[in-house]
Amino acid sequence: MKYNFYPGPSKIYPQVARYFQEAMESGIMERNHRSTAFHNLFSATKSLLKSKLNVPLEYEIIVVSSATECWEIISQSFIQASSSHFFNGAFGKKWWKYTQKIHHKSKGNEFDVRENPSLQSFEKEVELLAFTHNETSNGTVIPQSFQEKVRNEFPEKLIAYDATSSMAGYEFDWNLGDIWYASVQKCFGLPAGMALMVVSPKAIDRAIEIGENMHYNSFNFIRKNALNHETHHTPNIANIFLLNRLLQNVENISAIHRNLQKRKVMFYGELKNAKKLIPLVHSEELLSDTVFCLKGEKEVIEKLKQMAEKESFILGNGYGDLKDDTIRIANFPAIPNQHYIDLINFLIRFEKMN
Numbered sequence: 001m002k003y004n005f006y007p008g009p010s011k012i013y014p015q016v017a018r019y020f021q022e023a024m025e026s027g028i029m030e031r032n033h034r035s036t037a038f039h040n041l042f043s044a045t046k047s048l049l050k051s052k053l054n055v056p057l058e059y060e061i062i063v064v065s066s067a068t069e070c071w072e073i074i075s076q077s078f079i080q081a082s083s084s085h086f087f088n089g090a091f092g093k094k095w096w097k098y099t100q101k102i103h104h105k106s107k108g109n110e111f112d113v114r115e116n117p118s119l120q121s122f123e124k125e126v127e128l129l130a131f132t133h134n135e136t137s138n139g140t141v142i143p144q145s146f147q148e149k150v151r152n153e154f155p156e157k158l159i160a161y162d163a164t165s166s167m168a169g170y171e172f173d174w175n176l177g178d179i180w181y182a183s184v185q186k187c188f189g190l191p192a193g194m195a196l197m198v199v200s201p202k203a204i205d206r207a208i209e210i211g212e213n214m215h216y217n218s219f220n221f222i223r224k225n226a227l228n229h230e231t232h233h234t235p236n237i238a239n240i241f242l243l244n245r246l247l248q249n250v251e252n253i254s255a256i257h258r259n260l261q262k263r264k265v266m267f268y269g270e271l272k273n274a275k276k277l278i279p280l281v282h283s284e285e286l287l288s289d290t291v292f293c294l295k296g297e298k299e300v301i302e303k304l305k306q307m308a309e310k311e312s313f314i315l316g317n318g319y320g321d322l323k324d325d326t327i328r329i330a331n332f333p334a335i336p337n338q339h340y341i342d343l344i345n346f347l348i349r350f351e352k353m354n
């Protein structure tokens with residue numbers, strides 16, 4: 001397929017082929033994770049992440065296997081009794097459901113895709129507030145103005161953001177959250193099988209206070225290893241290497257984000273007169289910069305998929321409840337600008353048919 005707009009696993013940066021070759025030749029994948037060679041790679045990669053993504057120096061980064069694992073780690077290590085989860089789509093809801101297996105008192109607060117979450121009616125004694133920064137299933141985002149409001153109104157709570165489809169695309173104000181995590185097969189443009197968790201000093205203190213150490217992936221245990229630039233088990237060395245090489249060669253996140261925003265303006269602007277395919281939500285502020293979601297009649301979506309297939313476009317299927325009447329389009333940095341121009345032309349042609 002020539003064009004891949006699938007929102008995860010998604011288009012991999014083409015230069016990754018070269019980096020893989022380099023990883024083989026360097027021998028790093030055959031070295032153990034307590035070796036100096038690995039220490040150096042891991043420590044350099046964390047520094048690069050901080051400088052390219054503008055992460056505050058005092059935040060710490062750990063490497064795990066998936067965003068799903070982060071759901072479990074957060075439940076185990078950062079929550080003693082309960083958390084409150086705010087969601088308007090499938091991923092946020094899953095996070096809540098996973099947390100509930102460990103903490104049955106954790107609360108789910110569903111909100112409408114056309115609105116911000118409501119901060120009025122949730123139980124205030126919870127320890128952690130959980131938000132899906134970018135809801136990959138429906139292309140909505142938690143606006144920064146809302147994140148500021150949450151931080152201001154609840155300065156004592158831990159605030160966690162699932163940023164799986166926005167980290168490495170959005171320029172965050174990291175201080176607005178205590179725990180941010182993402183797996184690398186979405187916005188990072190890398191192969192699946194690794195995730196990053198970025199954690200504030202406040203969250204680290206809280207984890208130490210809770211003192212949970214019962215699991216191979218207890219945060220305190222992972223962190224103890226990470227402080228020595230080691231991992232708690234043999235990690236995905238290949239992916240750490242690829243991430244390292246990639247970060248050396250990409251622009252700073254603020255330039256990357258600006259480019260994604262420009263493409264978003266172009267995308268929705270060019271399609272503003274479309275009748276068959278319309279944005280799922282209409283509030284500019286709630287529309288994600290990294291995942292676009294268009295809605296249409298079931299038959300229209302079906303036809304679009306067939307035509308896309310013929311013309312070598314991989315589009316994202318609708319997800320969960322939105323499976324049959326939406327399509328999703330990744331706006332991830334690994335996808336070249338020209339592909340959006342080609343995609344827009346394709347969608348305009350589709351609009352004009354019959």
Ligand SMILES: *Cc1c(COP(=O)(O)O)cnc(C)c1O
Nearest residue numbers: 066067068091136162164165183
């Ligand atoms: C893809 C995705 C996940 C799950 O990621 P895995 O790496 O498969 O665990 C979780 N949350 C969001 C928002 C996602 O987009």
